[in-house]
Amino acid sequence: MSYTPLDEGSVASFLATIPTIAKRLGGSPDQWTVREVGDGNLNVVFLVTGQEGGVAAKQALPYVRLVGESWPLPLSRAYYERLALADQARWAPDRVPALLHHDDVMALTVMELLRSHRTLRGALAEGERYPLLAGHLAEFLADTLFFTSDIAMPVVEKKARIAAYLGNTAMCRISEDLIFDEPFFDAPMNHHTPGLEDVVAAFCVDVPLRLAAQGMKARFLAAPEALLHGDLHTGSVMVTEADTKIIDPEFAFYGPIGFDVGMLLANLWMACLAQPGQRPGRSMDGLLLDQAATLWNGFATRFAGHWRALERDADHGSLHALGRGDADLREAAIAERLAAIWQDALGFAGCEVIRRILGLAHVADFETIVDEAMRAVCERRALHLGWALLVERDAFPDAAAVAQAILRESAGA
Amino acid sequence: MSYTPLDEGSVASFLATIPTIAKRLGGSPDQWTVREVGDGNLNVVFLVTGQEGGVAAKQALPYVRLVGESWPLPLSRAYYERLALADQARWAPDRVPALLHHDDVMALTVMELLRSHRTLRGALAEGERYPLLAGHLAEFLADTLFFTSDIAMPVVEKKARIAAYLGNTAMCRISEDLIFDEPFFDAPMNHHTPGLEDVVAAFCVDVPLRLAAQGMKARFLAAPEALLHGDLHTGSVMVTEADTKIIDPEFAFYGPIGFDVGMLLANLWMACLAQPGQRPGRSMDGLLLDQAATLWNGFATRFAGHWRALERDADHGSLHALGRGDADLREAAIAERLAAIWQDALGFAGCEVIRRILGLAHVADFETIVDEAMRAVCERRALHLGWALLVERDAFPDAAAVAQAILRESAGA
Structure with a gap:
């Protein structure tokens, strides 16, 4: 057939x-x-x-x-x-x-069939909150990203897995074009809310911004650290009160760990930034901001825990081999790796925020704000955050610092 | 058959x-x-x-x-x-x-048959010098590494090339073990000149050093930037007065550009550091030190030239696509990339120096120094340089800074 x-x-x-x-x-x-x-x-x-x-x-x-x-x-x-x-x-x-x-x-x-589940994006826009969500997402990220990485997986097996996904070039190309390239020039399919023309014009000639975006593209192209979901936004997450499922991994490939982490964080942060438009007059929902921080911290803790639990005798050429039995080296390696993932996550999050507002594929969080002027206000704040995540990354040592920036942006309305 | x-x-x-x-x-x-x-x-x-x-x-x-x-x-x-x-x-x-x-x-x-050629390592040890050498090596590095990279090669073609070499795991594993792991613990096949026991002991418990070496291993494992020769020491280079040929690419795979560059530089630097042992009483040969600097500068200039010469209309998803027509962005990207390659090259060079003295596979430059005490002196200096290249990388903004450090080490005898 x-x-x-x-x-x-x-x-x-x-x-x-x-x-x-x-x-x-x-x-x-x-x-x-x-x-x-x-x-x-x-x-x-x-x-x-x-x-x-x-x-x-x-x-x-x-x-x-x-x-x-x-x-x-x-x-x-x-x-x-x-x-x-x-x-x-x-x-x-x-x-x-x-x-x-x-x-x-x-x-x-x-x-x-996920009978009782709904997409996280829609639920968040309606003000629904899920206490177990951040923990579940941290679990998915830490478990899939750690155990498919060089730290845990024998080198030969990992190279075979890289090879298994290398042919998924068409899906990767969509991300390469739509996330890292097109939002930063006048690509034919770009569109944006009226009133943002000055930002669009400024971004197109902002060399540090475009350089940072291309730096993230270079990581996306040539850093096969772990098996990524590859499209981990809040529309790829299905939730109930008790459960969380991740769907739609058709963009999967071996890439930088920070890409999955950063895209998910960016979509939670956008849900926050869209709130003033979705529910005018009501104050920012601190719970959702907290969940983004809980997600990152939970991921980091679980990732580190997996590393510490690796069998000390393992000698299959993985990165951890040398650290076995040497707690100081292992802890230093964990801290260094998590810092690098965080740096990547910030940069990828910045690209994700910008492309969801200026590129082809937008998100319902902003699109459902009917008042165009209000939508432009929210999007402008998000674009400023996205810019900072790429160009002033050092200003965000942790997720709390990003939450503070989002609160500052929103208070400045 | x-x-x-x-x-x-x-x-x-x-x-x-x-x-x-x-x-x-x-x-x-x-x-x-x-x-x-x-x-x-x-x-x-x-x-x-x-x-x-x-x-x-x-x-x-x-x-x-x-x-x-x-x-x-x-x-x-x-x-x-x-x-x-x-x-x-x-x-x-x-x-x-x-x-x-x-x-x-x-x-x-x-x-x-390279009838008139001899290996560069042997020639250097005998004091032979080749005025065209640095230019030829820069040409090989820039041409093979630039044109097989994301900057020049269409993404789909590059992924197919990555895949073509992914099965060369046994050769990569030799490098992973012998360059990044074994020199830093008491691996069974390690050997070293008597008198270096204190350095061996210190390196084994030096967390910043071992962390830096594992950081380079992580780059080696998961940074398929370009097609590497993979074993580019001075024994893989055949020379005459007029010609230079690179042989023995059986370690080839897609990896970080700085690996080929750093290994070659390290072997030139080791040739310098071995001189006091090979020719006692004679002063350091400045020409060879200059050639290492000329090699790096020639590589950087040629790499940048290739980048500038890329067709502006190319739109095959490579990294350069966005820079077309925007000279400021392109120049910023070139500078940033070359700085990153230099950082990598220093780290890989540090690993290469250390493993050639403390690991399994040594080099003739040091091994031919018959006076064991003198050999240990030269090797100790080289180990100190290797340590600094890994742990104090920021102290070396360019190849001239490394040359200065080598002269300082040698003067301190």
């Missing part, structure tokens, strides 16, 4: 041909309910429920959904997505949906 | 079965002269001359020649060597020997 795009009318009969899926759903296909919910930029997603259970079926389209057929995109991304889902499940099984079936030809991935 | 080790008795008849090689040599095999000259640590090398011409035939052994059959090493390194020879010939054809034939099963590479 060759690739055929599924739709709400055809997906049930297709899934019925897969015994494990048919059994999971139960009953006959004409009793199943199908709902297409793909609100992302790239794919179609069907939620299918039967008498016994439900599944989520995600199919890649041969083009970028956000733009249309004029922007082709290879179906191979579905292959990399299920590869990443399997790798992530090895290290953080509780934080990713169970993979039930995949079909490389159909570019189709069938996963457990 | 399966792999069979060749020897002086069998190599001629084997080469006679390869028409292009037989024709190049001319006459009949019984008229050919064969000389085995493999003075390296890993392989056998036959120089074969006939009536018409000559060839060099290099065969990998399934173990490390320096240690013996107890240390197996895969024959695949011959495959990577000819891959690298071909890649290097694309960018620096005048600086590598012509590849005439290869046989992956026999792990055999047949190259042009």
